[in-house]
Amino acid sequence: MDTQALRAADRAHVWHPFTQMRGWQSEDAPIIERGEGSLLFDTDGNAYIDGVSSLWCNVLGHRQPKIDAAVRAQLDKVAHTTMLGLSHPSAIELAQRLVGIAPRGLSRVFFSDNGSTAAEVALKMAFQHFQHSGRPQRDQFVCLRMSYHGDTLGSVSVGGIDLFHTLFRPLLFDAHMAEPGDAADMARILDEHGDRIAAVIMEPLVQGAAGMLVHPPGYLRAVRELCDRHGVLLICDEVATGFGRTGTMFACQQEGVTPDLMCVAKGLTGGYLPLAATLATEEVYRSFLGEFSEFKTFFHGHTYTGNPLACAAALATLDVLESDRVIEGLAAKIDLLGTLLAEHVAPLPAVGEIRHRGFMTGIELAGFPYEERAGHRVTLAARERGAIIRPLGDVVVLMPPLSIADDELRRLVAITGESIAAVTSSGGMTADRRAGGRPALAARR
Numbered sequence: 001m002d003t004q005a006l007r008a009a010d011r012a013h014v015w016h017p018f019t020q021m022r023g024w025q026s027e028d029a030p031i032i033e034r035g036e037g038s039l040l041f042d043t044d045g046n047a048y049i050d051g052v053s054s055l056w057c058n059v060l061g062h063r064q065p066k067i068d069a070a071v072r073a074q075l076d077k078v079a080h081t082t083m084l085g086l087s088h089p090s091a092i093e094l095a096q097r098l099v100g101i102a103p104r105g106l107s108r109v110f111f112s113d114n115g116s117t118a119a120e121v122a123l124k125m126a127f128q129h130f131q132h133s134g135r136p137q138r139d140q141f142v143c144l145r146m147s148y149h150g151d152t153l154g155s156v157s158v159g160g161i162d163l164f165h166t167l168f169r170p171l172l173f174d175a176h177m178a179e180p181g182d183a184a185d186m187a188r189i190l191d192e193h194g195d196r197i198a199a200v201i202m203e204p205l206v207q208g209a210a211g212m213l214v215h216p217p218g219y220l221r222a223v224r225e226l227c228d229r230h231g232v233l234l235i236c237d238e239v240a241t242g243f244g245r246t247g248t249m250f251a252c253q254q255e256g257v258t259p260d261l262m263c264v265a266k267g268l269t270g271g272y273l274p275l276a277a278t279l280a281t282e283e284v285y286r287s288f289l290g291e292f293s294e295f296k297t298f299f300h301g302h303t304y305t306g307n308p309l310a311c312a313a314a315l316a317t318l319d320v321l322e323s324d325r326v327i328e329g330l331a332a333k334i335d336l337l338g339t340l341l342a343e344h345v346a347p348l349p350a351v352g353e354i355r356h357r358g359f360m361t362g363i364e365l366a367g368f369p370y371e372e373r374a375g376h377r378v379t380l381a382a383r384e385r386g387a388i389i390r391p392l393g394d395v396v397v398l399m400p401p402l403s404i405a406d407d408e409l410r411r412l413v414a415i416t417g418e419s420i421a422a423v424t425s426s427g428g429m430t431a432d433r434r435a436g437g438r439p440a441l442a443a444r445r
């Protein structure tokens with residue numbers, strides 16, 4: 001099929017995620033045919049820098065030779081077998097490797113398929129843990145305002161983004177909502193309800209979907225201590241922050257925190273295949289052990305859990321992260337990103353706060369009415385200039401693969417600056433700038 005035929009068939013049959021399909025019909029979004037390193041190519045042969053790592057998951061670029069080879073080699077053995085009652089070498093080795101790089105104390109790995117299921121699994125594990133431990137009254141959760149843990153109903157119940165979550169309220173369980181970055185607020189909730197709480201769930205250091213909200217230093221550490229004081233489990237959702245995105249392998253490690261449960265997904269397979277894992281401490285794991293008749297089994301498991309092709313991609317990703325010393329080399333690139341943002345983006349009149357931590361970057365376009373879709377229009381302008389980005393409302397997100405070359409990073413940030421300037425200075429946009437309308441959290445690297 002040529003591009004026109006593909007586009008017509010797409011419009012006729014494909015329902016895209018997080019997309020108003022009426023608007024989609026009038027836009028000629030690129031149809032991506034192949035990728036190479038940090039670049040994506042559409043069916044018309046146009047090249048684009050993958051400025052958001054194909055929705056935050058690509059780590060080492062597209063068509064990474066070692067990951068390609070690992071998936072092919074696994075394909076020559078078996079594409080899928082079940083983890084229900086059986087095991088396979090790639091999952092076993094991957095579990096061992098994950099425990100080796102995770103914060104010390106996490107020793108058990110439960111596989112699933114995506115970030116939402118990793119969060120569901122953590123919530124259910126925390127709940128069931130207390131059912132088995134003689135504290136069944138601990139059946140509530142605390143989450144952060146503006147938090148995002150996925151789109152399934154359990155993960156939405158601990159979600160704090162009104163636009164995505166409010167509609168579904170009647171279907172959800174209640175959760176206490178703490179002010180992000182405010183340890184005193186967390187202390188207040190735990191003082192009041194501590195003996196009823198099973199777990200606090202949070203994205204460590206950076207709340208991605210909230211628009212890259214960066215917590216003040218020490219907040220994660222403080223929440224860990226509060227959880228310990230109140231006998232509450234801490235679930236860290238590293239789905240977005242994991243695998244180097246904030247500058248260390250996991251964000252938790254920057255504050256020396258070991259959560260009781262840790263969710264990983266997105267970058268786990270280098271962005272190749274769907275796979276997730278929920279890591280648990282020995283203490284949580286042990287509470288599920290018993291005679292079959294005690295019904296302490298964790299009755300949860302997805303058909304494609306621990307898929308061998310995905311595990312092979314994950315193992316190769318960890319191999320390359322290690323052999324190429326990718327994490328060790330990040331600091332220089334993060335500095336370059338900061339310099340480029342200061343040069344090309346910060347001086348623009350339409351830009352409010354720029355929040356970035358490691359490779360996670362949120363550029364706030366200040367004071368545009370929601371309906372004007374300033375962020376979306378910047379995306380379209382960037383596309384014309386050769387970069388794929390996707391905003392969160394009026395926050396322009398940049399989150400390139402860790403492997404992006406310096407010159408590609410320069411081009412990406414330059415295109416972003418040019419696109420913001422083009423969209424926000426053109427007559428079509430009424431810049432109804434609000435004075436001092438800055439979000440509560442401070443910009444921090």
Ligand SMILES: *Cc1c(COP(=O)(O)O)cnc(C)c1O
Pocket residue numbers: 113114115116117119148149150151203208209237238239240241265266
């Ligand atoms: C993306 C994301 C999820 C959901 O992951 P999916 O694979 O899209 O289900 C969960 N938590 C965080 C922090 C995320 O960024």
